[in-house]
Amino acid sequence: MKMRLIVTKRVKPLKFGGIIIPFLSIVVGIFLATIALYGLARVPPLLVYGAIGQSLISPQMLQTFVMLTILGVALIIPFNAAVWNIGAEGQIIWGMIMSAFIGLTVAVRYIIVSPSDLPKYTNMPGMFVLPTPTVSGAYAVEALTMNPGAAICLMLIVAGIAGAVWALIAGLMRAYLDIDEVATTLIMNYIAYYAYNYIVYGPLQGITISTSGFGLSNALHPALRFSRISTATTATWEGVALMIAIFVIAWFVLRQTTFGLRLRILGSNPQVLRAAGINVRKYIVLALTISGAIAGLVGTILFAGNLYQLIKIKTITTPPTHNIGYTAILVSWLSMLDIRGVPIAAYIVASLFQAGINLQSSLGGVSGGSAMISSGALTYVLIGFVLTTFTVLRVFAEYSIKVVREGR
Template sequence: MVVVKRVSAYTICDLLRLLSGGKLAVRSSRACFDLYYVGIPILSIGIGLLISAIIFYTVGVPLDLFINEIGAGFQSYQTLRYSVLLLMLSVGLVMSFKASVWNVGAEGQMIWGMLAGGFVGLFIASCAIYVSPSELSSYISVPGVEVLDASPVKPVISVLRMNPLLGQLLMILAAMLAGGLWALIPAFLKAYVGIDEVASTLILNYVAYQVYNHLVAYVMRGLSVQARQFLRTDRLNSALLFESLPGTTVTLQEVILSLLFFVSMLTLYKYTSIGLRLRVAGSNPQLLRSVGIDERKYVLMAMLLSGMLAGAAGVSILANPGIGKLEKIANVVTPPTFNLGYTAILVSWLSMLDLRLVPVYAYVVASLFQGGGLLQSEVNARFPGLSLTGAALTYIPIGSILLVYVVLRVLVDYSVRFRR
């Protein structure tokens, strides 16, 4: 097999010959727009899902169940929430990937967003206090006060300490700051020490999970009985929770945030020198250096932007009325981020690192993600003997779609030709 470079298009016949063991030649070219931006992602999703379906089929998950549940994901009302979170995460990641800074630490940055947002929400914008059982009834009617634990021995109430809008804003800002700062650690290591950011961001995810556990178990642990029992924080004061849109699980605040981020990143990318420099930092950092721009600053910039957005996504998960509290991570394969930080990598790549396509693929991937969850509960209900775990159901499709995508992109970027 030989690798070469040339211009003509690559055909299905070539692919068949590749599969039958013919000699392969790869050449550089750019296929037409449609095939490039639509064909590859759709084909990767198709083939990747097929591979996953076959893998699951081998242990007895019926194909029609797989297809039905994944299909149901596209119509599920939960999907909208995941789409919004993935949009927020992925526009940040695209900015960093464009600069060839492979931030795989969105998970950890989300965790820090949750911690900082949670800290502001639980201890600054509001606070939880014990009250005597006899006084409990007198507090109930006070605005901004709500009962967290009505136990007859040690009741706990949450007291709002500021305007809830200001409180939410502070929570979001703190989350973005924390996520951004956490992302700056691997950024510094990459820019100034030369340590590969993929490895360091991933390792820091594990550190973040344990920091989270420590803070939740010791520092931020709640006062209420349930909180003490299950190693978790108190619930956020409901005035600080984001507002669900009627009939969905998505909140108004996270929709606004994600749209705001989408538009501002698009503007930053297209019309400012920051965007241009990030782009060039990705394609040729030495050029930046040579024209007198410190390319290392743009590594920091790329990480900072994606970390801040991941932080915001983290606090959006926390402040969702369906969650509202931080619980200890029992197993690192099931973190409170739902692994969305990894899933967002999939969205960014499928979008071919084009910001305009991120909303589309955020929706598509969110549907798959939701479909995977539906599949798991359905399989566990109908085939209890199969013992399929959430990790299997998320990582196998994510991994196989990505792998197919990576290979397909090469086959199109460099059209393939065969020789005897």
């Protein structure tokens, strides 16, 4: 007797497939990841499960959740149009660079003070003394040149534009030259990383002895920093407000407007749009540009909410973004490209992402050099296996597998 497995298209999509399949993928994917982690690097499975369990309720993951929800929305817009923006990393990086440009040069000016005059400035309102002296031995004080609220708005606007322009390049190449946007957006991430390093060693390098030439920028003036929700988390009120605003606007645009409808048709059946005389190219370019603009805003959230400083990229696996732009791809896929699913998917993925960081810090006791594996690489393992499992399993939302026995 011979057995055959047959894949057939379902008449109706699998009931609750949008919930069952993502969850099953996460469970199976995590299981496969633990096998790889144990088999190749002797990381005990319990440590992995512990790190994931811990991060599910850790307040530290809140900031990741905020950023992943925003990025999930950013990616779901082009993904709905079957335009694959894999370049969120680069768009975030440009958002960071431009936020730093505004926050560290336009919104402040530097007053150089001799050590003896320093006490006068340390308690002066609106003044921020950089912690280490400058190369010449004097101290640098940051003084605001504009209203902090206006400066933060300016940071966001400029970061959004920077992300949009970076994505626009790939959008134009896809729309007018038919060059695969997956390849271009990815290649442009590397360009953005090196541009970032050039900038932290060049135009935006710090002026103090501990930053200048060390690939560090000056620190952001405290008045320009986002305000944290509590001391237990790095999440900020500004970040949460942006998340809610972006989510609601994107939901409205995708679900309630002709623009959103056309984007979704572009993803499922572009011929219909062409037949209706709609400029398909315009929609491809717009989908990528909007996506890039939102990702650019995440750059500001990361810079003004978390890091307050540009820090050089030492190795390509550890950019300041912690690869969150790639991680967000998982969020939008797990949501099954339905915007309502984005926050749920973002919560789960944020825990996985945080788990990579938690796991890294708990690897100290593991023998055999595994402690040297970066949190970025650990996140890649978790995310990669869940993504792969999901890509395969999601077939069953629309197809079923039957076992047929053939008697001889």
